[in-house]
Every structure is written in C-alpha cells, then in structure tokens.
Amino acid sequence: xxxxxxxxxxxxxxxxxxxxxxxxxxxxxxxxxxxxxxxxxxxxxxxxxxxxxxxxxxxxxxxxxxxxxxxxxxxxxxxxxxxxxxxxxxxxxxxxxxxxxxxxxxxxxxxxxxxxxxxxxxxxxxxxxxx
Amino acid sequence: xxxxxxxxxxxxxxxxxxxxxxxxxxxxxxxxxxxxxxxxxxxxxxxxxxxxxxxxxxxxxxxxxxxxxxxxxxxxxxxxxxxxxxxxxxxxxxxxxxxxxxxxxxxxxxxxxxxxxxxxxxxxxxxxxxxxxx
Amino acid sequence: xxxxxxxxxxxxxxxxxxxxxxxxxxxxxxxxxxxxxxxxxxxxxxxxxxxxxxxxxxxxxxxxxxxxxxxxxxxxxxxxxxxxxxxxxxxxxxxxxxxxxxxxxxxxxxxxxxxxxxxxxxxxxxxxxxxxxxxxxxxxxxxxxxxxxxxxxxxxxxxxxxxxxxxxxxxxxxxxxxxxxxxxxxxxxxxxxxxxxxxxxxxxxxxxxxxxxxxxxxxxxxxxxxxxxxxxxxxxxxxxxxxxxxxxxxxxxxxxxxxxxxxxxxxxxxxxxxxxxxx
Numbered sequence: 442x443x444x445x446x447x448x449x450x451x452x453x454x455x456x457x458x459x460x461x462x463x464x465x466x467x468x469x470x471x472x473x474x475x476x477x478x479x480x481x482x483x484x485x486x487x488x489x490x491x492x493x494x495x496x497x498x499x500x501x502x503x504x505x506x507x508x509x510x511x512x513x514x515x516x517x518x519x520x521x522x523x524x525x526x527x528x529x530x531x532x533x534x535x536x537x538x539x540x541x542x543x544x545x546x547x548x549x550x551x552x553x554x555x556x557x558x559x560x561x562x563x564x565x566x567x568x569x570x571x572x
Numbered sequence: 573x574x575x576x577x578x579x580x581x582x583x584x585x586x587x588x589x590x591x592x593x594x595x596x597x598x599x600x601x602x603x604x605x606x607x608x609x610x611x612x613x614x615x616x617x618x619x620x621x622x623x624x625x626x627x628x629x630x631x632x633x634x635x636x637x638x639x640x641x642x643x644x645x646x647x648x649x650x651x652x653x654x655x656x657x658x659x660x661x662x663x664x665x666x667x668x669x670x671x672x673x674x675x676x677x678x679x680x681x682x683x684x685x686x687x688x689x690x691x692x693x694x695x696x697x698x699x700x701x702x703x704x705x706x
Numbered sequence: 707x708x709x710x711x712x713x714x715x716x717x718x719x720x721x722x723x724x725x726x727x728x729x730x731x732x733x734x735x736x737x738x739x740x741x742x743x744x745x746x747x748x749x750x751x752x753x754x755x756x757x758x759x760x761x762x763x764x765x766x767x768x769x770x771x772x773x774x775x776x777x778x779x780x781x782x783x784x785x786x787x788x789x790x791x792x793x794x795x796x797x798x799x800x801x802x803x804x805x806x807x808x809x810x811x812x813x814x815x816x817x818x819x820x821x822x823x824x825x826x827x828x829x830x831x832x833x834x835x836x837x838x839x840x841x842x843x844x845x846x847x848x849x850x851x852x853x854x855x856x857x858x859x860x861x862x863x864x865x866x867x868x869x870x871x872x873x874x875x876x877x878x879x880x881x882x883x884x885x886x887x888x889x890x891x892x893x894x895x896x897x898x899x900x901x902x903x904x905x906x907x908x909x910x911x912x913x914x915x916x917x918x919x920x921x922x923x924x925x926x927x928x929x930x931x932x933x934x935x936x937x938x939x940x941x942x943x944x945x946x947x948x949x950x951x952x953x954x955x956x957x958x959x960x961x962x963x964x965x966x967x968x969x970x971x972x973x974x975x976x977x978x979x980x981x982x983x984x985x
Binding site: 474477478480481484485488491492493494495496499502503506515519522523526529530533557558560561563564565567568571 | 608611612615616622623625626627632636652655662665666669705
C-alpha cells in the first residue's frame with residue numbers, strides 16, 4: 442500500500458479500490474453470531490456442571506458423562522465452540538498477518554479446530570456408549 | 573537509506589498505539605480479543621481432558637492432577653475470569669448487533685457493567701466451587 | 707467514569723498511554739527524537755507547557771517533540787489559539803491546517819492529549835500538564851501537524867458519495883417525506899475531519915483495505931437516503947471481509963467524534979442491512 446514505493450504508481454483511487462469488493466462476508470459474520478448465541482447457554486451449562494462436580498472422583502464423573510443429555514449437550518458444545526473459535530481466530534489472523542503466511546495459518550487453524558472437535562466428539566461418544 | 577534519483581526519504585508515520593489514550597472502548601475490545609484467544613487454548617485443554625477421560629483412569633489421573641495442582645488452579649481462576657469477561661462482552665456485542673445501546677452514555681454504562689459482572693460471577697463461581705467441596 | 711458525550715474530557719486517568727516504549731515497533735524514519743525547548747516570554751504569569759510533534763521534510767532529520775511555554779494571558783482559550791500564538795510569537799515555522807476556527811470545516815483535526823479532536827473546539831483549560839499535541843494517528847506526515855489524507859479521501863471517493871438514480875429526473879424536486887429526511891440526520895453533518903478513522907485500531911492495522919468509520923458513515927448516509935436508487939450496488943460494494951467487516955465494534959470512533967456523531971451505529975446499521983437483504 443505504501444505510496445512511497447516508487448514501484449507502485451497507481452492513482453490513490455486505484456489503491457483504495459484494490460481488487461474490488463469480494464461481495465461476500467456476511468456469511469462468516471452471521472455464523473459467528475449464531476454460534477455465539479448457542480454458546481451462551483452451553484458454556485454456562487458446562488461451567489455449572491464443572492462447579493457442581495468439584496471434588497468428584499473419576500467414577501462419578503464418568504457416570505455423569507454417560508447420561509444421554511450430558512453427552513448430547515457436550516457434543517453440541519464442542520461443535521459450536523470450535524466453529525466459533527475457528528471463525529474468531531481467522532479474523533484475528535487476517536487482522537494482524539499480512540504476508541503469504543496468512544493463508545497457511547488460517548488453513549492450519551481451521552483444520553486444527555475440525556480435528557479437535559472430532560477428537561472431543563469421539564471421546565464423548567466413547568464414554569457415552571461404554572459400559 | 574541513501575538518497576538516489578529513484579529512492580526518496582519516506583514520510584514518517586505519525587504514532588498510533590504509542591500515544592493514543594487507552595479508553596474504555598478500546599480497552600474492553602482488546603480484552604475481549606485476548607480472552608477469546610486464551611479461551612481457544614482452554615478449548616484445547618477441554619478436548620485433552622475429555623480424551624483422557626475416555627481412555628480410562630490411567631490417562632485421566634495425570635491430567636486431573638495437573639488441573640488440581642496449585643499452578644493449575646491459578647490458570648483455572650484466570651480462565652474463569654476470562655470466560656466471564658468474554659461471555660459478558662460477547663452479550664454486549666450481540667446487543668450492539670441489533671443496533672441498540674450505541675449512545676455514548678449506554679456504551680460506558682454497559683462497559684462498566686461487563687467488568688463488574690465478570691468480577692462478581694468469577695467470585696461467585698469459585699465460592700460455589702469451594703462450597704461444593706473442592 | 708460514565709462519558710455522556712464525546713466532548714467530555716475524562717476527569718481522572720489511570721493510563722495516559724499504553725505502557726509500551728515511545729518508539730515501539732516504529733520504522734527508522736518515524737522515530738521521534740528529543741526536540742527543542744522554547745521558554746515562555748519574560749513576565750508571563752500564567753504559563754502552559756505544550757509538547758508538540760515537529761517534522762521538517764527539508765532538514766533530513768527525524769521527527770521530534772518540541773516543548774513550548776505559552777502565555778495564557780496573551781492567548782485565546784482554545785488549543786488552536788495556542789498554536790497560532792506560538793506561530794506568531796515564538797516559532798513561525800510551526801505548520802498546521804486551520805480555517806473556520808469554529809468546528810465546522812474539519813481542517814484542524816489532530817491528536818490532543820492522546821485523543822483525536824479539533825484544535826479549535828478543545829479548551830486549553832481541559833488539557834493535562836504538560837499538554838501533548840501529535841498529528842492524527844497513523845498517517846504519513848507532510849510537515850509538523852499536517853498529515854497526508856490522500857488515501858482517506860480516495861476511500862471516500864470509492865463509495866461513490868453522490869445521489870444515484872435510475873428513474874428519469876423529476877420536473878421539480880425529488881420527493882421525500884419529513885420522516886424519510888430525518889433518517890439522514892446524524893450522518894449528513896459529518897465534516898470529514900477523519901478524527902474517527904485515525905483513531906480506529908482496525909484502520910491502523912488494515913487501513914489499506916478497511917474503509918474506516920468516516921467513509922462507512924458516509925456510505926450509510928447514502929444507503930439511508932430514500933432518494934437514492936442504488937442500494938443494491940452500494941451494499942454489494944461494501945460486502946467484503948475487509949472493506950466493512952474489519953470493524954469489530956471497538957467504538958473509538960464514536961468516543962472521539964468532535965461533532966458528536968455515531969459512526970459505530972452507522973456501521974451496525976449497514977451490517978444489519980446486509981443480513982436483512984438475504985433473509
């Protein structure tokens with residue numbers, strides 16, 4: 442963007458217009474808000490459950506996780522949480538990283554969130570269906 | 573940089589973050605971002621905890637011990653505060669998305685309420701946890 | 707604690723600036739060096755100290771911070787009066803933009819005590835001691851307190867800020883009810899001083915592609931004008947992850963607007979229209 446770079450002889454208007462509008466962007470914004478609305482009750486439920494189970498031993502904890510309602514809510518939480526996290530971190534990376542590393546970092550973050558969500562869901566299902 | 577016919581001394585950039593006054597608006601906004609990034613790390617810990625639990629007591633015990641250690645408790649306290657700050661800040665953002673609460677007076681009242689609510693909720697959560705027998 | 711309008715100066719401050727070194731992350735040509743000290747004239751009883759950013763493009767030196775002692779008994783009440791006093795009585799090379807001296811032209815926008823405002827509507831008595839005056843943040847400086855606003859005006863041109871119509875021109879006026887006209891209130895009054903855009907951290911980091919609050923407020927001014935018939939192309943032009951969606955509702959813009967306008971709200975209205983047109 443640096444107008445002092447003598448290689449960049451575009452007019453100021455050309456620089457401001459750049460490559461034009463992408464004509465999309467509302468989808469990601471809306472998805473972040475929808476996942477945020479889902480996360481309000483889900484994370485409060487998780488926080489309350491953790492507080493209620495302070496000092497419980499492993500067996501009690503597994504019995505709680507095995508109940509169908511808990512398993513469903515935990516899976517919903519993992520999906521909403523990692524969707525919201527992936528979108529949020531992508532925005533942060535786009536804000537601060539401007540080199541080619543931006544695309545690589547966004548891909549790593551998105552795929553990492555998919556992987557972690559899957560791992561969490563599989564672990565929850567394993568507990569829910571065991572015993 | 574040696575001046576030459578094709579290079580000129582660039583104009584200086586006026587200072588931004590170095591001199592701009594921190595205001596409730598910008599401070600709460602960057603805190604929302606910092607807590608969000610910290611909670612992303614906590615999400616990873618959540619998955620590690622679940623996976624450890626799913627694979628039996630032998631994998632679960634060291635994870636639980638790490639969380640229950642004094643350094644784990646400090647991190648957990650910080651995570652609780654970060655969680656409530658991000659939650660209350662997030663609700664404030666959702667209200668803004670309906671185009672309400674944009675008058676400067678409302679911005680400042682909601683901002684200080686977010687800080688107060690986060691402190692109160694964090695203390696309440698830890699008191700409740702202590703009462704539960706942790 | 708509770709700011710009710712943007713002209714309120716905070717009575718108490720916990721932090722004047724973020725606790726980072728003064729020249730943190732700054733390119734070599736922008737590093738600010740220690741400057742000259744210009745004492746107040748002899749016999750002056752009420753003296754206010756001003757630290758002012760200086761840059762002389764012809765000297766080949768880096769920018770510096772000069773210290774001036776201003777005789778308040780010899781000078782008007784506003785910061786612009788102090789700058790003019792310094793230019794008349796102390797250092798005539800001090801360079802700044804100014805015109806109307808009444809807060810309507812938008813020329814004298816600068817960073818005063820850490821917040822962007824117009825010099826002609828900021829009282830000297832509201833300032834800290836010493837008072838600090840920098841140019842508008844994150845802009846290339848032509849000289850002293852004069853920033854290069856070319857890119858900001860180019861972004862303004864990019865939103866095509868004029869009435870666009872597809873139907874034939876009416877014989878007399880384009881009709882607009884009083885209620886429709888009131889929708890433009892709070893947006894048409896913008897004087898393009900760019901205090902808001904220069905105070906937006908998102909514009910600092912992504913200003914090459916993010917339009918910024920001033921331009922987006924004007925974009926909303928045209929979107930909400932019932933006489934304009936190009937809503938679809940205006941919204942298409944704005945729907946971009948950078949042009950519009952770098953706004954994270956930081957709200958430094960609304961806090962700093964010297965005309966009391968609300969760019970944050972205008973941007974929220976645009977985002978709401980983006981959702982409405984696809985739901």
